[in-house]
Amino acid sequence: MNPLISGIRTAEIGANNLALVSRFYETVWTLRPLGGSATVAHFAGTIGDYPVLTVVAGSTTVRRIIWNARGMDALEELHGRIRAAGLPVSASARAFDDGHGIGFDSRDPEGRTISFIAHDGTPPRPTVRDKITKVTHFNLNSGNYDAMRAYMRDTLGFRVIDETKTNGFFNCDVDHHALVIGRVPMRPTLNHIAFEMPDLDSNMRMCGTMREAGYPIEWGVGRHGPGDNVFAYFAGPEEMPIESTAEVLPVDETYAYRGPEEWGFPPGRTDQWGVTDAPSLRIKRIQSQFPFVELPLR
Numbered sequence: 001m002n003p004l005i006s007g008i009r010t011a012e013i014g015a016n017n018l019a020l021v022s023r024f025y026e027t028v029w030t031l032r033p034l035g036g037s038a039t040v041a042h043f044a045g046t047i048g049d050y051p052v053l054t055v056v057a058g059s060t061t062v063r064r065i066i067w068n069a070r071g072m073d074a075l076e077e078l079h080g081r082i083r084a085a086g087l088p089v090s091a092s093a094r095a096f097d098d099g100h101g102i103g104f105d106s107r108d109p110e111g112r113t114i115s116f117i118a119h120d121g122t123p124p125r126p127t128v129r130d131k132i133t134k135v136t137h138f139n140l141n142s143g144n145y146d147a148m149r150a151y152m153r154d155t156l157g158f159r160v161i162d163e164t165k166t167n168g169f170f171n172c173d174v175d176h177h178a179l180v181i182g183r184v185p186m187r188p189t190l191n192h193i194a195f196e197m198p199d200l201d202s203n204m205r206m207c208g209t210m211r212e213a214g215y216p217i218e219w220g221v222g223r224h225g226p227g228d229n230v231f232a233y234f235a236g237p238e239e240m241p242i243e244s245t246a247e248v249l250p251v252d253e254t255y256a257y258r259g260p261e262e263w264g265f266p267p268g269r270t271d272q273w274g275v276t277d278a279p280s281l282r283i284k285r286i287q288s289q290f291p292f293v294e295l296p297l298r
């Protein structure tokens with residue numbers, strides 16, 4: 001358990017066509033509009049009344065990963081640690097109030113904008129069938145895995161919970177992982193954003209809804225190795241790579257790390273079941289296409 005961070009709060013992305021993209025996330029992806037402006041749209045999951053997704057008019061890109069800090073003291077502690085690590089950070093831990101919470105911005109070792117907002121401690125709401133709960137993880141491509149691993153573990157307090165030959169998995173709470181970082185050196189870009197469905201059947205119905213809305217499954221349905229979660233990958237609106245996932249393995253301190261030699265599938269398989277084809281060329285293309293834009297620190 002990470003004493004400072006409980007999980008991903010918000011995925012903040014940019015979109016060329018804010019109206020069209022917003023319509024998708026509301027009507028197909030089941031998120032609940034939380035208002036905004038002519039240039040920004042916020043969306044909640046069923047977990048609570050804060051944005052799990054924020055879409056900003058501009059270009060199709062990734063803007064910020066916002067983490068939930070476990071209260072104001074945790075926010076202060078994180079701010080001090082990031083400053084001590086020599087990474088760019090807002091002037092204070094209470095640098096902004098975005099209307100949903102108080103927090104600060106910073107940069108990770110590869111220049112992505114990483115923000116923290118103090119969560120008020122409200123427990124998660126009960127899940128709702130067929131509706132997205134929250135963003136459960138980000139998957140990032142990295143050019144310097146060792147630096148990112150050290151940052152996640154030593155600066156932010158995450159546990160390196162499993163590592164395969166190609167990915168590292170980082171844990172902060174009950175969910176097996178909240179962040180995945182690629183180990184094969186690449187330009188630091190987004191690999192995908194994973195949204196959580198409350199159960200396997202809801203995830204399957206989301207796959208059907210997506211197909212009917214013109215978004216074929218690009219990889220899946222399958223069950224991953226580390227995390228044991230059921231997955232389906234899509235090229236979302238403006239080709240944003242998004243995953244719908246369910247049954248993420250709940251873990252506690254007794255979970256035993258396994259390394260690259262202990263993970264892997266038989267030849268020809270890309271998941272536990274062996275039902276899905278390999279990832280499509282399209283999903284492979286878009287999983288290294290979106291950089292994080294450089295934003296001023298608030």
Ligand SMILES: [Fe+2]
Pocket residue numbers: 137139192194243
């Ligand atoms: Fe994922």
